[in-house]
Amino acid sequence: MIEYVFLAGAAAGTGWLVRRKQRRRQAAGPVAGIPCMARQPAGRGRWRMGRVYADPGAVRWVPRRGEPVLLADGRSTAVRVPSVKEGISINPGSRIVTCAYAEPGADGKSTGNIEIAVMPLDLRELAAALPQAAPDPEPGPEIP
Secondary structure, eight states: OHHHHHHHHHHHHHHHHHHHHHHHHHHHOOOSSEEEEEESSTTSSOOEEEEEEEETTEEEEEESSSOOEEOTTOEEEEEEOOOHHHHHHSOTTOEEEEEEEEOOOSSSOOEEEEEEEEOHHHHHHHHHHSOBOOOOOOOOOOOO
């Protein structure tokens, strides 16, 4: 009988702590940026957690640790679902956006690729921040 009293007290205390934490988060408001995982270069490397910030004129991916990646002139080139192997390290319900961007280099014209995995509800916001690249024109029959 005494065990039930202690268990009820522990459950009430845990509920109070969880509710208090939830109220603090709601009072702080939403966190800026789009939560995501990314890997750079696309198709290689490991997935790292971070956020995409879609400030006007300066879209950037900021990892939890490391240097931010400025997605200057970034264009989304493809959207796909993760493979089974990728689904182990990222959420299998997410969508992967492949993005090409201009890297700041010596010539200023080099391009980089990055894959950004976001949840489907955040996909529209990311698509608005990264415009879609124009498709390559298909070669048609030559007219002499």
